[in-house]
Amino acid sequence: MSLGDQIAANLPYLRRYARALTGSQSSGDAFVRTTLEAALADPSLKQSLQDGRVALYRAFTKVWSSACLETESLGGDNAGLHETLARERLGAITPLNRQALLLTTLEDFSSTEAARIMDLDEETVEGLVREAVEEIDRESTTNVLIIEDEPLISMQLEDLVQSLGHEICGTAATRTQAQQVVAERRPGLVLADIQLADGSSGLDAVDDILAIGSVPVIFITAYPERLLTGDRPEPTYLITKPFQELTVRAAISQALFFGSSQPLA
Incomplete structure (x- = not known):
């Protein structure tokens, strides 16, 4: 090649x-x-x-x-x-600890590979990752909307979000259901799949929410290539299924760290 x-x-x-x-x-x-x-x-x-x-x-x-x-x-x-x-x-x-965590979770590098990337020794990188996880556990909480049409994955995300101390403001398997949840309570964070139960789009559901106001969004999808084309604004936070729970934790932490208001820009 x-x-x-x-x-x-x-x-x-x-x-x-x-x-x-x-x-x-x-x-x-x-x-x-x-x-x-x-x-x-x-x-x-x-x-x-x-x-x-x-x-x-x-x-x-x-x-x-x-x-x-x-x-x-x-x-x-x-x-x-x-x-x-x-x-x-x-x-x-x-900070360095978040860089180490993103490299070893979102990008799936080994500690050895991350150490080479960051020009650090492996033990230091592993310490930074532990430090980042501890930092996540101390973060302030928010309410989260989960847009996911697979029940088992939705429940897994609910358990993970609640284990971090966040509150679930609603779950939705379709764009319409997402609209109904947001009409009752605006989320502080959205976790969204792309392809939903009735053929509707998680992208459209997110656009509906962003039309109301700014909110960090993390897309979790089995089809990342659909959003990694460079042809349109791409998500700031994009996780590939099947995912590691630590990857989702890292993305949630980073999204709230920046308070990103433009996940597709």
Whole structure:
């Protein structure tokens, strides 16, 4: 496989990771684009990408870390408005423990692979993951709407959400049912499948909710490729079925951490 084909195959998932890190598609895509531009300008970096998916994420992490350090070093008390706004945007930067958790859950890397990506030792990465999980357990709670047409999966998500201390404001298997739940109580977080029981779309159900107001949304689907095309705004948080419970926990934590108001932008 050529380097171009190899990067193209992994790019949708790197973009997913970048969105989860930054809390938005525009910011995530900007970091991915900068990574690719850096690879084009640096033959040694470009050559390193021949090593596969781990190398691509490692290159991205170096760009991400460098950008964060540059922002932190801007201007001090004499910084202009642009620099101040830049610092504020990265003020809620995803800390290392969340990066480690996302790599080992959402992106399904081993601790060894995540350690290489983050340029840390494996023991440190495992410690960061434990720290992130403990942090999740201390987070404030919200009420959650589950849009899922498979009863067993819906019940599994209910149990998981409640184990984190959140409240279920309703469950829905169709777009119409989702509308009925939201009419009675607006959720603070939505977990949504794409393909629903009556042939309706979870995307449409989410659009209905966002038309009322901002709310973080996590899509959980067996068909991630339908939303990883780059042809339309893509979800900030996208989990593939079958999922690990820790992956859902990490996505919920990250969504609430950023309070994302534009899950499809």
